[in-house]
Amino acid sequence: MGPHPVKIRAAVVDRMLCHARVEWPLECCGLLAGTDGMITAAFPATNALAxxxxxxxxxxxxxxxxxxxxxxxxKHLGIYHSHPDTENVPSARDAAxxxxxxxxxxIVSPHSIRPLRAFEFVNGKAAELDIEVV
Ligand SMILES: [Zn+2]
Incomplete structure (x- = not known):
């Protein structure tokens, strides 16, 4: 687990999970924003690759x-996408x-035991962060 939790509003978590279910079996994606290190809003985007x-x-x-x-x-604080049928760990492409x-x-995996996981990338290497839902 990472050194600091990422804070996010429950409504934003719900919105990402819902978006992943709606787009399944394709990957969904979007941007996340907020203030003072707290994510308060999701901006769903179109996956141009479908x-x-x-x-x-x-x-x-x-x-x-x-x-x-x-x-x-x-402020732009995050990015989300789904892994429709695989575990929510970053792929090599995600890191790149x-x-x-x-x-x-x-990363949202709608059918996983832990449907939402968060990562930061330092020098191309992923580190998982705890998620604090507020
Ligand atoms: Zn991915």
Whole structure:
């Protein structure tokens, strides 16, 4: 477990789990935002790859979503996606695509015993974080 828990509102957890179920069997994805280290809002995005094993948010949607986050006076704090039928540990591609070192990466596995897990990436290596639902 990581050195510090990531704090997130229960409603945001519910929204990610719901999004993963709706998009199943494809991967869902989205951005997470909040203030003062607390994630308070989810911004669901379109998986441009419409794939069961990878995701990508196209540049125009990503830029538009980051603008909406700023206009809501929030900070971009995280990214989430689902692993529809596999365990929620980061794939090699997830590590390679972790471009935001200050972000927390949530992975939702709707059928797992632990449907939500959180990671940060340091030098391309994943470290799991405890999740504090508030
Ligand atoms: Zn993944």
């Amino acid at each position: 794939s069961p094993c990878e995701f990508f948010v196209d540049a125009a949607e990503l830029i538009g979503t980051l603008r909406r986050i700023r206009e809501s006076d929030l 695509m972790a471009f935001y070192p200050s972000c927390t990466y949530f």
